[in-house]
Amino acid sequence: MNQKANESRKVETLRWRDAGLEMIDQRVLPARFEYLRYGTADEVAQGIRTMVVRGAPAIGCAAAYGVALQAITLRQASRHDFDVGLEMAFTVLAESRPTAVNLFWALARMRRVWQASQQYSVAEIADILLREAHEISAEDVRINRAMGAFGAALLKDGDRVLTHCNAGALATAGHGTALGVIRSAVESGKRISVIADETRPFLQGARLTAWEMVQENIPVTLITDNMAGHLMSQGEVDAVIVGTDRVAANGDVANKIGTYMVAVLARRHGIPFYVACPLSTIDLSVSDGGAIPIEERAAQEVTGFRDCQWAAQGVQVRNPAFDVTPAELVTALITEKGVVRTPNRQNIANLLGS
Ligand code: MRU
Numbered sequence: 001m002n003q004k005a006n007e008s009r010k011v012e013t014l015r016w017r018d019a020g021l022e023m024i025d026q027r028v029l030p031a032r033f034e035y036l037r038y039g040t041a042d043e044v045a046q047g048i049r050t051m052v053v054r055g056a057p058a059i060g061c062a063a064a065y066g067v068a069l070q071a072i073t074l075r076q077a078s079r080h081d082f083d084v085g086l087e088m089a090f091t092v093l094a095e096s097r098p099t100a101v102n103l104f105w106a107l108a109r110m111r112r113v114w115q116a117s118q119q120y121s122v123a124e125i126a127d128i129l130l131r132e133a134h135e136i137s138a139e140d141v142r143i144n145r146a147m148g149a150f151g152a153a154l155l156k157d158g159d160r161v162l163t164h165c166n167a168g169a170l171a172t173a174g175h176g177t178a179l180g181v182i183r184s185a186v187e188s189g190k191r192i193s194v195i196a197d198e199t200r201p202f203l204q205g206a207r208l209t210a211w212e213m214v215q216e217n218i219p220v221t222l223i224t225d226n227m228a229g230h231l232m233s234q235g236e237v238d239a240v241i242v243g244t245d246r247v248a249a250n251g252d253v254a255n256k257i258g259t260y261m262v263a264v265l266a267r268r269h270g271i272p273f274y275v276a277c278p279l280s281t282i283d284l285s286v287s288d289g290g291a292i293p294i295e296e297r298a299a300q301e302v303t304g305f306r307d308c309q310w311a312a313q314g315v316q317v318r319n320p321a322f323d324v325t326p327a328e329l330v331t332a333l334i335t336e337k338g339v340v341r342t343p344n345r346q347n348i349a350n351l352l353g354s
Contacts, residue, residue, distance in 0.1 A: 011169040011212065013058050014065065014137060019072070021065045023053045026170055030211040041070040041089035048096040048103070051202065055171020056245045056281055057140050060102030063093045064133040067110040071126035082122040086114065098293040099254055099322045100245040101283040106136055140173035143278045146336035147177060148184030151241070151276060154332070154339065155185045155192060159238040162195040162228060165256035166208035167243025167276060177243040177276035179212060181334060186218055193219040195237060199256060200225055201301040201319065225258050232269040240266045241274045241334075247282045251327030251343030252289025257320055263329040272331040279335055282348060289324035297321045 015022050015035070021044065022035040036052055038044050044066030047053055053062045070089035074082045090107055097103060113132045117125045155161065161182055165171075168179035175183060185192050194213050199205035206222055213220035223231065231237050240262055246254045253259070253275050266273040286292055297319045303311035311317070333340040333348075340347050 011174070011215070013053065013055075013170050013173060014061050016065070016134065021062070021069060023047060023062065024170065025052050026054055026208060027051055029170075029207055038065075039069060040073060041066040042092055044069065045092045045096040048093070054204070055166060055168075056100035056102040056243065057144075057172040057177065057278060058170070059097060059100050060106035060280065061133070061137045061140060061173050063096070063103050064106045064110050064136045066093045067107065067114075068126070068130040068133040071114075071122075071129045075123040075126040077122060079122060082125070097295060099295045100281075102245075102278075102280050105280045109136065137173040140278070141175055143280075143336040144172055144175035144177055144180040145184070147276055147278065147334050148175060148180040150336075150339050151181030151274065151334040152185035152188050152190070154272070154274060154334070155181070155190060155239060157190045158192075159185075159190070160193050160195060160236060162197065162231070162237045162240045162262070163209060164197040164205065164225075164240075164242050164259050164262050165199045166204040166212070167241075168209055168212040170208050170212060171243060176212075177278065178241040178274075179209065181241055181274070181276055182218065183216070186216075193221070195228075195231065196220055196222050197225045197228060197258065197262070198222060199258060201305075202321075203305070204256065225261075228262055229265045229268075232265050232271060237266075237269075237271055239272045239274060241276060244275050244277050244281050245322055246286065246292050247275070247277055247333065247343075247348075248286045248288045248292060249282075249284045249348060250288045250345045251330060251333070251348055252292070253277075253325045253327070253330055254289060254292045254294070254322050255325065257323050260323040260325045260329075263325040267329050273325075273329060275325075275330055275333050277333045277335050279337065279352065282352065284348075284352065289326065292322075292324060294323070295321040 021038040074085045168176035196205040196209040244253045244255045263273050299317035302317045302319050333343045
């Protein structure tokens, strides 16, 4: 069901209303600001797959709510049917998108809570799982604020910060990761301006980052992705900050396609390249970036947009949605536990205390 949002333009990417999940439909922003309502895990998985909700931390929050919704629909069921139904929810949600590890992190956390609640009735377990989903979202905002405070200290008054894709409030439960750093710097009194790569092919930069910044009167300039090198060569970029979908144990960073190109350009021009990275995005089970699964999306995203097709009919297309930036190009990871300069296997292990 479509629900026109009221006058409020507050970015509440996911919200729990009237015993259901509502998510801003990010496919139609900025032309329309509206929420879609979700009542089952299948629907949430579909919302993730079709990019109603996107951005690594927001996907994790949505998946947690998907599990909780499934448990709620099964609260009158027998223990056996509850267990079978919940397993199905975990499976369908895990298959929704492959690259952002926050999805699997959130599902693993929900599974641990489920397993630790076996002494309770299924109705009580449903309540416990819903509380955990709320907590994952609330914690995400706290983490983003902590990262924001650490990251803001890296920026100088007057900095012009280039970002790629959308790692803002819309990509999280609130505040954002990369844009959270910018928001925190602005809140601390620094004059920061943003250069937003439009981010072909899905246009998260043009449609979402630009919209978020305009909403808050943070100065933002939109460029097409192929303009970044020129602006850097002209001395118009002071820092780059991006988010991430998965960081490998050696510090390699998977993020939106085009990020690698920006990192190479930043190194060429001596510009710091920062990655805002909640600890939930670090995947120690993946040794280096080569083992991170890269989602390949539909050709139609490259050949056109919505109803308009501009590419020749029948042309072959590649559409990898993410790329990997080698750790050596990353100036620092900004996490909720502090800033990790020159990320590598050792200092990431130290950060996670392993
Ligand atoms: O395909 P998307 O829009 O889900 O990709 C999002 C990104 O690549 C973000 O930069 C990343 O998830 C970090 S969001 C805080």
